[in-house]
Amino acid sequence: MRQLTTIAMDGTVFAAILFLISVGLTLVFGVLRILNVAHGGLYAFGAFTATTLAMRLLDLGANPYFTYLMLLVAPVIVGVIAGPLIERVFLQRVYGRAEAIQLLLTFSIFLILDDLIKLIWGTKPLFVSAPYTLLGEFSLSGIRYSWYQVVLIAVAILFGGALVWAVRGTRIGKIAVSVINDREISQAIGINVNRVYMGSFTLGAFCAALGGALIAPTIAVAPGFAVDATVLAFAVIAIGGMGNLEGAALGALIVGLLRAMAVHLFPEADLVVIYLAMIVVLVIRPQGLFGQVELRRI
Amino acid sequence: MEAKRLPLAPAVGGAALLLVVPFILPDWMKFIVTLAMAKFVAVLAVALFLRANLVTFGHAMFYAVGAYAVGFSVKWFRIDDMVVLLLLGALLGAGAAALIGLVMARYREVFFAMLNLAFSMMLYGVLLKLYWLTGGTDGLGVGRPTFLGYAPPREYLRDFLYYTTLGVAGIVIYVVHRFLASPLGFYLRALADNEIRIEYSGESVRRVLYVTYIVAGALGAVAGVLTAFTVGHIVPEYSFWIQSGDFVFVALLGGYGSVVGPLIGSIAFEFIRTYASKYFPNEWQMTLGIIMLAIILFRPGGLWAIYEALAARVGRRPSEGRRA
C-alpha cells in the first residue's frame, strides 16, 4: 500500500514534468504539422536562462522569493526571441516541402542550440536550489517530498487548463483551430495564416522554455539533458495523439506512472517500459490515443 | 528521368582513388575512410527510405544489431571471422527487420519516424541496462578479425579491413543500384508520390515498404559489423537516436538521390567530425547543423547535386568558348 502511494506520487510528479515538457511540442505539431526536434533545445535554453537569472538575482542579494519570478521571466525571453526567429527565418522556408526535409531542418536547429548552450554557459552543470528548497518538505507514507513538486503538479494542471480554455474559448484559439482544419479556407476568409503560425510556434517555444525553467530547480542543468527530454516528449505525444492537448496530458500521465512503477519495481526496465508503451499504443492505434485519422479523398 | 546510370568517368576515377588510398594516406586517415565506408552502408539504407519521403530516426537499431552480433559472437562463441560475421549480421538484420517491418510497413510520415525511434531507443535501453550481458556503458571489446580463416599480421590488418570494407561497399552499391532500377525500386519512389495509384495498379504498398525495410535492415547490420571490427569497441550508443540522426544527416549531405552520393557524404562527414570534434568540441555539432541548414535551404540535392551542377557547367563551357 505504501509502495502504491509512492508510485502514485512519483508518477504524478513525473507526469507533471513530462506534460510541461511535451505540451509545447504537441501544440506546434497541431498547428504547423511539423515535429519540432529543436524543442529539446528550447527546453534546455529555458532551463539554463532561468537558472542563470536566478543565480544572478541571488548574487545581488535579492529576496530569494524573486527567483520564482525568474522562472516565469526566462521562458518569456526565450520564447519571444527564439520563437519568431526560428519560425520566420527557417521554418517558413520549408512549409509545404517534403516532411523529411522539415524534420531535418528542426534537427539541425537542435544541434545548433545544443552547442550554443555549451558556448554560452560552458560544460559544467549549474544548479540553483533556492526555488526548490524554499518551500520546504513534507512527509507522505514515510517518504519525504518537496512542496515544490506539488507546485509543479498544480502548475501543470493550471497551465494545461489555461491552454485548453485558450484554444476552445478564445477567439484566437478558434482561429488557430480553423487554420489547423483547413489552411486554404482560413486564408480565403481573411485569416492571417502566417501570423497564426508564428504565434503558435512562439507559444510552443515559450511552453518548452517554461518546462525547462520549472524543472531546473529540481536537477542540475547540464548540456545534454535536452536530448533525454526530447525523446521523452516524443514518446508522450505519440502516445497521446500528436497535436492534441488532452492527449499530451494523458500521455504524460501514462508515461509518468509507468516510469514510477518501473523505477520502484523493475529498475532496469525504466527506459524500456516507456518505449514499449509507445510501441504498443502506436501499433493498436497508430494515431495515438486522442489523435485523428485523415482519409484521403479521391 | 531515365534510369540513372552512374556517370562512368567520375565513378571509375573515384573507385581508382579509393583503391590506392592505403598507399598514399597515413594510418589515421585510412581509419577514417574505412569507418566512413562502413557507415555509408547504413546511410544508403536510410537513403532508400528518404526516396519514399520517409524519414527513419531509428535505423541505428540495425546498426547496433550488427555490431553486437559481432560482440557476442566474439565473446561467447569465439567466432571472429569477418566473412562469417558479415553474413550472420546481414541475416540477423534482415530477420529483425522482417519482424519489425510487419508493424512498420503500416506507417508513414512522422509516425514512421517515431515508431522507428521507439524501437531503437528500446534496444538502447536494453543494451544499457543488461550490463552483465552487454557490458552496459563500458560496452564490449572486439579483437582482430580473421578473413576466411586467415589472420593477417598486425601491420596489414588496417589494410585488410580497408579493402574488405571497400569491397563490401562496392557490392552494396551494385545491389542497391539494381534494387532501385527494379520495379520495386521504382515503386518505392512512387510511394512518395501516390500510394492510391499503386494500390489501384494491383501492387501492395505494404509489400513494397516491407521488402525495402528488410533490405535496409540487412544493410544497417552489415554496417554495424564493419564498424565493430574497425573501431574495435561496441557501446549501446550504437542504437541511440543521435546515431540515427547522423545517418539521416549524411544521406542529406551527400545527396540521397544517387547511390554514390551517400558515400561522398559519409567520407566528408567523418573527416569533418574528426577535425571538428578535436579542434572545436563545443562547436562541431553546430557546424553540422549549419551545414545541414545550408543544404536544406539552398541545395537540397546535397554534395552530389553540387557535383552534378558543376559537371553540367563544365560540360557546357567548351561549346560556349567556340565562337567565331
Added chain:
Amino acid sequence: MPDESILRTINLTKSFGMVTAADRINVEIGAGELVGIVGANGSGKTTFLNLITGYLTPEAGRIFLMGEDRTGLPPRVITRLGVARSFQIPQLYTNLSVLESLLLSLAAKTDTGAGVWRPLYRQPWMDEGVETLGRFGLEAYAHRPVSELPEGGRKLLDIALSFALRPKLLLMDEPTSGVSIKDKFQVMDTLIKVVEESRLTTIFVEHDMEVVQRYGRRVLAFNEGRVIADGRPEAVLADPDVRKAVLGRV
C-alpha cells in the same frame, strides 16, 4: 442461372452521416457494354465507383464481379481481379517519367508482384509501354517527367495507366473534366476508339450530358444516390425527371 455479367450490384448502400450517397443501387453490366453514368455533382457517381472498386465499404448490399461475390475486398485485390479505374483528379506519379509510370502498371501485372532484381526498363515492357502511349497520343512525352504533361495529357495518362493493366472492366471517372470544351470530343474520340478496339467493357462517369449522349450505348442516371433511369441514351436523356435532376431544369 449462371451469372454472365461483368458487374452486378444488389442493393448497394452507403451513407456518410446524414447523407445517403448510395441508396440501394441495383445495376447489371454485361460484357462488352459501353455505359455512361450521368448525374449532378453529389449524386453518388464517384461513390459508386469507390464502392465497386473497394475504396469504400458498403453498409449493405453485395457486389459481384464476373459472377463472384467480391464485396468488401480492397482496391488492390479488385484490380487484380480485372477491374481498373481512372480518377476525377488524375492520380499520377509526379516525379517519374510518363513511360516509367506506364511500365509500373505493366510490372504490377505479374503474378508475384513487382520484382527486385531484373530492371524495370526491359525490352518487351518498353515496347508495349510505348505502343500503349501511342494509342493515347502520348508517345512524344514518354521520357518527360509527368509533371510536364498538359492538363489533357494528365487525364489521358491516368486512363492509360489503368488501361495498361488490360482489365476486363474499365471505369473512367469524368474523363473530360478539366479538359477545355474544344478538346473534349477529341479526348473522348481517342478514348472510345481505344476502348472499342479492345472490346473492353467500359463504364464512364460524366456530368456532361452531351458527351454521354454521343458516346454511351447505355446510360444510367443517378440522383441522390439512386439510379433513376437506365436505358438507351436518347430515351434516358429525354426523360424530364432525368433532365430536372441532372440539369436542374426540364
